[in-house]
Each structure stands twice: as C-alpha cells, then as structure tokens.
Amino acid sequence: MSYSGRMQRSHILSTFYAPRGRNRIYDLGIQIAQMYLSPFDKLIGVIGDSGSGKSVLIRGRFPGLEVTNDDGRVNVRPLPLMDQDSETGFFTPHTYHVDIRFEMGFTQPHELADAIMQAVHRGKRVVVEHLVVEHFDLIYPFLSTNANLLIGVGEEILVARPNPFGPFPDSISRRCQESLKYRLMAHTAEDLCEFCIPPEERDRAEHDDIHHGFILAFPEYKPNLDLEDLERRMLAIIDQDVPIDYVDESHIAIGGKLPRTHVPSTGHVVGFHLVKRFLLDHFNKRYLLVGCVGEDSLEMMDRLSRMQTDLNFT
Structure with a gap:
C-alpha cells in the first residue's frame, strides 16, 4: 500500500x-x-x-x-x-x-x-x-x-x-532498548538451531518471526528431526558459552568475534526451549519449528501447549 x-x-x-x-x-x-x-x-x-x-x-x-x-x-x-x-x-x-x-x-x-x-x-x-x-x-x-x-x-x-x-523519542528508545536483547538471543538461537540440523533441512528452511523467539518453516513435508535431541545438543552448546564469530555479511562461525546482531556468546541465550512438536501451517502448507528465548519462555511454551488443538500439532 x-x-x-x-x-x-x-x-x-x-x-x-x-x-x-x-x-x-x-x-x-x-x-x-x-x-x-x-x-x-x-x-x-x-x-x-x-x-x-x-x-x-x-x-x-x-x-x-x-x-x-x-x-x-x-x-x-x-x-x-x-x-x-x-x-x-x-x-x-x-x-x-x-x-x-x-x-x-x-x-x-x-x-x-x-x-x-x-x-x-x-x-x-x-x-x-x-x-x-x-x-x-x-x-x-x-x-x-x-x-x-x-x-x-x-x-x-x-x-x-x-x-x-x-x-516522544525517549519512550520509543526505552521500548527498543528493553526488547533488543530478546532479538539478539533469538537470532543466535536460530542460527544455532540451523547449525545443529542436517544441511538438506537447513537449505530448505524459511524464516519467520515471533515474540521472544524464532520460527524455522519447512514447506511441503515434515523434517525427520528428533526435537528432544536437537534441544539437548543446542543446550549443550549454550552451556559451553561458545563465542560467536563474524565471517562475512552472510555467515557466522560458532566461536570467535562478535557479529552485530548476535549476543557475544552462546551462554548469553537465556531460557531457550524448543516446542517439541512441529506446528502445521495449513494455509501455507508448512511445518513450523518454534524456539523460544527469555525469562518467560516456559510461559510461552505452556501457552502453546494449551492451544494445542487450535495450532494443529503434528
């Protein structure tokens, strides 16, 4: 428009x-x-x-x-x-x-x-x-x-x-400063998730946004991923507090210097959890892998669980 x-x-x-x-x-x-x-x-x-x-x-x-x-x-x-x-x-x-x-x-x-x-x-x-x-x-x-x-x-x-x-600018500034940390955590968690899944699934994944989290969307068919194991592997890297390294405008490496839209290291990702089932997006025929970050991530997970019927978990 x-x-x-x-x-x-x-x-x-x-x-x-x-x-x-x-x-x-x-x-x-x-x-x-x-x-x-x-x-x-x-x-x-x-x-x-x-x-x-x-x-x-x-x-x-x-x-x-x-x-x-x-x-x-x-x-x-x-x-x-x-x-x-x-x-x-x-x-x-x-x-x-x-x-x-x-x-x-x-x-x-x-x-x-x-x-x-x-x-x-x-x-x-x-x-x-x-x-x-x-x-x-x-x-x-x-x-x-x-x-x-x-x-x-x-x-x-x-x-x-x-x-x-x-x-006024100060009210806009406060809101941005308070929320930016969640975007940085979600960005790092999202890239860490892609780091831990097979290349063929990573290459076909699409990216969407949610409040205090991320979505990886897989078109047409559901990935063959063990989400419990995926979360365990991601949490292990988070617990190691590995630095995030800038490679170029399109790539990072897990370990090294700080890219601009990431937290300094994986240990700064707080409250990370994966929804343990794929959500089916009927309208766009996609399977959604959802990750949540932040202090209220468990509350978000509980809310998603209570909405299980509406969201068509599969």
Missing part, C-alpha cells in the same frame, strides 16, 4: 517484527518507505542501540543514500551536514544522514542540533528533502522540534508520526 496523507493524519504508532537477515530488513525498509514516508517529511529520527540493524534499515528506506559512517569505517568527511555553506549550485545533497552517537565524539550536541535545524529551515532552497538522524533520542533534548517520522529498532520496529503530544 502506498503512502496516504489521510491515513497518516490519524496514525500514531505501527509495529513490525524486526526481521533477522539483511535482505529481509531491506525489504521491510522499502515497505515502510512506501507506506509511511511523505515527500514533505524533513526530519526523520531513527532510534536503536548499536547492532540493532538501523543502518541496514536506512539503506532499505533510502536506496542510494550515502551513510556517513558504518560499522568499522567512516564513509564521508567532512560531515556534509556540518559543511552546508560550502555546498552550492545544482549538485547539493537531497538527503543528509548523521549518526548522532558517532558525531558526538567530534562535535558538541548543540552544534549538531543547530546544523540539523539549519538544514530543516533551509528546505527547498538548498534542496534538503529529508534529514535522516540516527540515534535521534540523543539529540532530541537539544532540538526545538520532534521528528516528522520516528523509527525505533529493537525486537520490533516501531514507526510513529509524532504530534506535539507524542510519541
């Missing part, structure tokens, strides 16, 4: 699962841009902790945007936002990006705030169509305005169109 001004006037907050995996985040970013981004938005705030996937989501929403800095590297210097007066003529930026947490290491917050408001107030005179501010909650106290659009990234992705009465 494309952007609708009438719909946005009544919009307060929308919530999406924060997908795991670069391609899925890109896809969701494009959807959010199509549904919620107005051509009249001048200030867009992105909120979330390091490693939550903010930069990937920004790339999905703004294809071609030069992100000024990213994990382990600085892409653009001097910062275009702080160098507006030197940008004249036809080839001026349409969109500025600034990572507030990173830039506060070099520039005072009030100076960043002044530059942001200068870009917003210049509007079309300098062809500033959008201003994308990462870690917006850190600069908000120094600004005289809220963002036109707020996006929070934790276990969920929150999309808000604030008015003078909210939502």
